[in-house]
Amino acid sequence: MISPEDRFRRVYSANFEAMLAYAMRRVEQAEDASDIVAETFLVAWRRSRDLPPDDEVTLWLYGVARRVLANHHRGGARRERLGERLRHRITSLIAVDPGHDVPQRLAVRAALARLPEADREVLMLTVWEGLQPREVAEVVGLSAGAVRTRLSRARARLRELVGDDPGGGGHVLDVLTATVPKEGR
Known part of the structure; x- marks a missing residue:
């Protein structure tokens, strides 16, 4: 008697x-x-002990492939709808931000790019995502103390790079250098 694995190999190579x-x-x-095709044969492998007789297995595989294709097309339609919603959301956010291309924003982006990656990530997670240092620590895999140190260093370096001119009308600078509320330790 042929093993289910050997039968699967034979069905695979034949189909x-x-x-x-x-x-x-x-x-x-x-x-x-x-x-x-990979998903179709994955189903066949998982059900290798229950495959139909040899004269029916090809039709059975077509049926599996048909269902996998239907799932693929439904998933594609869902991804397309999600992409459209995200594009619409991004467009509306950009349209709402009157300072989208102001020089201060560009200066901040350039300064952020000059920060070390780890410092930049800690700063952006804290300021833009609104996470507390203990939450940032969990995301990046550091201790909360290390995050606080990096955050302080990143803010100081960003102020050096951008300048700390309170009279310079760019709302983006105020957002980036805002203090984070104290958290319970």
């Missing part, structure tokens, strides 16, 4: 090309076709 051709004719990107 791979047919499944790939089937998928290729039904998707826009070749990479998607290979994903469809």
